[in-house]
Amino acid sequence: MLRRTFLSLVIPIFLVSIEAHAQTTRSDKVVVSYPSKSITNFPILEIGLRRGFYQKENLSVSIVYMRGGIDIKALLTGDADFGTGSTTAVTAFVAGAPLRVVMSMNSFVDQALYAQPKYRNQRDFIILNMGGTPERYAALKSGTLAASMLSAPHSLRAEKDGFTRIAVTRDYVDVPGTAFVVHADKIKKQPQMVKRFLRGSLRAMNFIRENRPDTTQMIVREFGMDQEIAGLAYKQLLELLSADGKNRLEGYQLLVDFARAAQKIERPISAAQLIDETLLDEMIREGGIAR
Numbered sequence: 393m394l395r396r397t398f399l400s401l402v403i404p405i406f407l408v409s410i411e412a413h414a415q416t417t418r419s420d421k422v423v424v425s426y427p428s429k430s431i432t433n434f435p436i437l438e439i440g441l442r443r444g445f446y447q448k449e450n451l452s453v454s455i456v457y458m459r460g461g462i463d464i465k466a467l468l469t470g471d472a473d474f475g476t477g478s479t480t481a482v483t484a485f486v487a488g489a490p491l492r493v494v495m496s497m498n499s500f501v502d503q504a505l506y507a508q509p510k511y512r513n514q515r516d517f518i519i520l521n522m523g524g525t526p527e528r529y530a531a532l533k534s535g536t537l538a539a540s541m542l543s544a545p546h547s548l549r550a551e552k553d554g555f556t557r558i559a560v561t562r563d564y565v566d567v568p569g570t571a572f573v574v575h576a577d578k579i580k581k582q583p584q585m586v587k588r589f590l591r592g593s594l595r596a597m598n599f600i601r602e603n604r605p606d607t608t609q610m611i612v613r614e615f616g617m618d619q620e621i622a623g624l625a626y627k628q629l630l631e632l633l634s635a636d637g638k639n640r641l642e643g644y645q646l647l648v649d650f651a652r653a654a655q656k657i658e659r660p661i662s663a664a665q666l667i668d669e670t671l672l673d674e675m676i677r678e679g680g681i682a683r
Contacts, residue, residue, distance in 0.1 A: 419452040420585050425463040426455060427477040428524030430543040431611065431629045432498045432570040437476075438610060440596035449588035459523055467491060467575050474589065478571040479647065485666050486651040490576040492668040493644070495590050496634040497597070498569025505558040506532065506550040507539035514539055514558055545617050545625035552621065568643040569632055579668055587675040590637065594681045597633055636676070639667050 426433045437455045440446045446453040458466055464484045466472035468491075475481060478493060479501075485491045507514065517538070529546040531537045532555065539558060542550055551557060561567075572593065578586060600607045604626060611622040644663035652661055675681075 419447070419450050420582075420588075422446070422451050422453045422474065422585070422589060423466075423472045424453060424455045424474040425458040425466055425472040425476065427458060427460040427463050427480065428526075428543070429457065429615070430502065430525045431545060431615075431625050432502050432543060432632060433476040434614065435600060435607060435610060435629060436497055436593055436596050438614060439599055439607070440592050442610075443596065443599055445592040445595040445599070446589070449592045451585070451588055451592060453589075453592075457524070464489065464491070464573075467573065470575070473574065473578065473585075475573040476570050478568070478573055481571075481573040482644065482647045482666065483651045483654075486648060486655055486657060486661055491573055491666070492576050492579060493571045493573055493639055493666055494579070494586065494668055495572045495593065495637040495672050496568060496639045497571055497593070497637075498632040499634050499640065500632055501561050501565075501567050501569045502543045502547075502628065502632055503541050503561040504543075504547050505539055505560075506542050506547060506555040507558050508532070508535070509554050509556055511538060511556055511558070544628045545611060545615050545621050548621050548624045548628070549617065565646065566643060567647050568640045571639060576668075579671060583671055587671050587678075590672055591675050591681060594637055594675075597637075598682065600633065601630065637672055638669065641667060 424437060426437065434455075437453075441453060441455070456472070458472070460477050460480045463472065463475045463477045464480050467475045468484075468489060476497070481489075481491050481493065505514070525543050525546050528537070528540040529542055529550060532540045532542070532550065533553070572590070574586065607629070608619070608622045608626045611617055611625050612619060615622070615625070617625065641663055644666060648661050648663045648666065652658075
């Protein structure tokens with residue numbers, strides 16, 4: 393009788409402890425979209441995966457290429473948890489989409505306009521949507537395009553191949569580069585998952601800073617670049633990487649104002665409504681970012 397009573401008390405507790413352990417060890421599936429394969433986003437995600445920084449946070453991360461616009465729709469429908477198309481996110485936010493920028497990957501934008509060698513400036517032109525940077529570079533090299541906006545490492549290869557650099561974005565506007573974007577509801581409903589993802593990403597960024605050979609080889613492998621171009625791309629990546637993931641409000645305000653003008657919205661919109669660093673600040677206070 394006493395044995396049955398003891399077991400009736402202990403077994404439920406034992407089962408609850410097993411369930412609790414399973415919940416803490418079960419990996420959360422996370423989908424991250426990227427609109428173009430460039431050094432501003434892909435190396436951080438790739439390093440986070442290959443070096444196990446996301447796995448250490450109990451996250452099963454999938455990185456998926458989605459063209460600009462589609463990536464934002466995926467965030468709104470819940471088909472993606474994080475996006476990296478911060479510029480298109482600003483446009484959607486100004487139009488009323490409930491999106492938030494939660495962490496900066498790059499302090500500055502990495503884009504430059506390259507043209508066929510016979511062109512030294514651009515006057516009359518037609519703008520075409522040609523997909524991501526690799527596709528635009530291929531179209532430029534084949535002669536399909538007279539000029540195209542490129543980011544590293546493809547911009548570095550274009551320069552080596554003799555294409556003319558017409559202009560660099562950073563020389564004209566001081567706007568932030570790539571960042572992680574989420575649906576506003578994600579911050580409220582899954583704060584711990586978001587913090588764990590940001591922690592893994594910051595660890596990946598620290599790894600990149602401290603490991604030139606490994607990162608350079610990743611650029612060679614994933615982007616099909618030679619050692620010279622990969623070395624230059626790594627140097628440029630170091631210049632772009634955000635120091636602590638914090639976003640530059642003034643730069644986003646400029647992007648918001650550009651989007652307002654394009655959409656003919658007269659009422660003022662504050663970029664502070666777009667940026668939400670609450671979970672980033674909590675995660676930094678908690679520590680554990682160092683590898």
